[in-house]
Amino acid sequence: MLRQCATRLSRPSPLRAIAIRADCFATSSARRTDRAVIYAENGNPAEVLRVKSYDPLPPPPPGSVNIRFRLSPINPSDINVVQGVYPAKPTQQHVSGEDVFIGGNEGLAEVVDVGSNVDGLHKGDWVTLGKAQFGTWASTRVISAEDVIKLPAGGFSEVNAATINVNPPTAYNMLHQFVDLKEDDWVLQNGANSAVGQAVIQIAARKGIKTINFVRSRPDLDNLICSLTQLGATHVFTYDALSDKSLAKHVKQWTSKSPIRLLLNCVSGPDTTAMTRLLGDNAHLVSYGAMSKKPLSLPTSLFIFKNLTTHGYWQHRWYQEHSRQEREKLMRTLANLKLKEPEHEILDLSGEPSDEAATKRLRDTLTKIEAGFSKKVLLRLQ
Ligand SMILES: NC(=O)c1ccc[n+]([C@@H]2O[C@H](COP(=O)([O-])OP(=O)(O)OC[C@H]3O[C@@H](n4cnc5c(N)ncnc54)[C@H](OP(=O)(O)O)[C@@H]3O)[C@@H](O)[C@H]2O)c1
Incomplete structure (x- = not known):
């Protein structure tokens, strides 16, 4: 078939202040802080992946930074990794008393704490991962400063930055x-x-x-x-x-x-x-x-x-065979191209009242992806 295209508050009223306090209280009591999408063994993502809360990170050790993920895509290869049929494998992590794997290979993170002996990275910097299969489906992670790539300031929208690595x-x-x-x-x-x-x-x-x-x-x-x-x-x-x-x-x-x-x-x-x-x-x-x-x-x-x-x-x-400088040059080239964001949908699990509720929504979306959902899905866990 051949087809062509046609075509902050200065002085709040008492009522407003009460509403704001009520909101804050509802939010903090409704959910734990940080969460990760984890799995203990390979299998069908809609069955083996689950959401688990964990305690806030301690300050980063020397040479490392704490990062907070803003958005992390679910790519076809991430599904294959969870299935156990992809050649690049993640390493096991300890999450709230369990030895598990954290899903996700790419994402946009923000530096939230900088350890000693770290040059060139500051709180608020946008970074992406220089390490494969790091586990990006998490609210926060600690990472060696060498394993992040700082993104050019103002170079990308949030969605483009989250999907720039692959x-x-x-x-x-x-x-x-x-x-x-x-x-x-x-x-x-x-x-x-x-x-x-x-x-x-x-x-x-x-x-x-x-x-x-x-x-x-x-x-x-x-x-x-x-x-x-x-x-x-x-x-x-x-x-x-x-x-x-x-x-x-x-x-x-x-x-x-x-x-x-x-x-x-x-x-x-x-x-x-x-x-x-x-x-x-x-x-x-x-x-x-x-x-x-x-x-x-x-x-x-x-x-x-x-x-x-x-x-x-x-x-x-390509990443294994090229230097960090070549990788950063490629990032700058891509930033200059100002590509349109891929067609996408954001799965925001940050407001879910429990890990069980977040897991259910995640699994519903994974089932939709398996059935052929056409848009790129990005996870927001914060
Ligand atoms: N080798 C590499 O370095 C590398 C890097 C990036 C991506 N990839 C691969 O490139 C592919 C696309 O990745 P992406 O992240 O761009 O994907 P994506 O945005 O999630 O889109 C998936 C695409 O696959 C199509 N598709 C799904 N099932 C299909 C089927 N049975 N027959 C024909 N088409 C089908 C979809 O078409 P519909 O809309 O019709 O469902 C859609 O066009 C994946 O295989 C991914 O693993 C490889």
């Missing part, structure tokens, strides 16, 4: 590492409405690179096509279009001066195999996810006659 750098690096793309070149991608896909569209468009984007069909498809087009997508199709013979003809016409040399794949399965038929000679297929949970099968002829090259990309490996 998806935008993946999009940026995949667009720069494999093919030397110039203005008017073309990129093909699936999972185009994913957070990575949204970043790919925007980063490509800023360079005048055109994108052909594939998404799954849905009742509000027109809205999705419009929002991706507004981000800068050149064309948006559902996978159903791959069985329409006219698609290849259209693509050939559009790309006649610059046949497609980059396909970004986070889905795999037969639809991705069909997408490879749209590629030109000497193209590169970069796989960075497998949301369909199906293998990727490729015709041998593509390698022989069209000189296709295939790659895997893992941002985690």
Whole structure:
């Protein structure tokens, strides 16, 4: 299906003061202080994850800072970590008398206390994590100052800062590492409405690179096509279009001066195999996810006659292989791009009266994600 987008209080009255005191009292008695989303063993996230309160942190030891998380996303890989099927593993933590794992790999935190012998970090600084699988689904953590990356002041909105470590750098690096793309070149991608896909569209468009984007069909498809087009997508199709013979003809016409040399794949399965038929000679297929949970099968002829090259990309490996300076440079580059926030929903568990109530809401949301909820969910535990 080919679719296009159309289109503080100076002098409070006594009554007000009573209301404020009543509110404060209700808040402090209604909930414990700090909470974490934990699990004792791998399994289905909606069954094994639970919310647990813990005592306030003591002051940080030398070389460390206490941080308070403001927002932490739930990414597909976080789900895989909890399931026990992801190669990067968290280390066990002691939370209120239990040895458990804390979920979450990225998030925006604020420095709230600075230990001795720490340079360059101050109370109120916004930081993200320089350490993988640290456990970001928590109100507060103590962390070595070396394991945080200070974010450029004013560089990001709260949501963008909370989601800056994984998806935008993946999009940026995949667009720069494999093919030397110039203005008017073309990129093909699936999972185009994913957070990575949204970043790919925007980063490509800023360079005048055109994108052909594939998404799954849905009742509000027109809205999705419009929002991706507004981000800068050149064309948006559902996978159903791959069985329409006219698609290849259209693509050939559009790309006649610059046949497609980059396909970004986070889905795999037969639809991705069909997408490879749209590629030109000497193209590169970069796989960075497998949301369909199906293998990727490729015709041998593509390698022989069209000189296709295939790659895997893992941002985690990029971080392992690059210096802190390179990482900070990438953060500055991304800040300058001023990307639109990914489509998202915030799951605010801070007001829940008990750990049980917070766990129930969390599990309801995890069930929704498992069923295919399309927006990025971010956790707020404070
Ligand atoms: N390798 C790396 O370094 C790296 C880095 C970042 C992300 N990733 C991977 O990239 C992918 C996207 O991550 P994200 O955080 O951007 O995701 P996200 O915003 O949570 O979006 C998930 C995407 O997957 C699609 N999807 C889900 N199930 C699908 C299925 N059965 N068939 C086809 N599409 C399906 C969704 O489409 P609908 O809207 O139709 O449900 C949506 O486009 C994930 O696989 C993630 O693990 C890899």
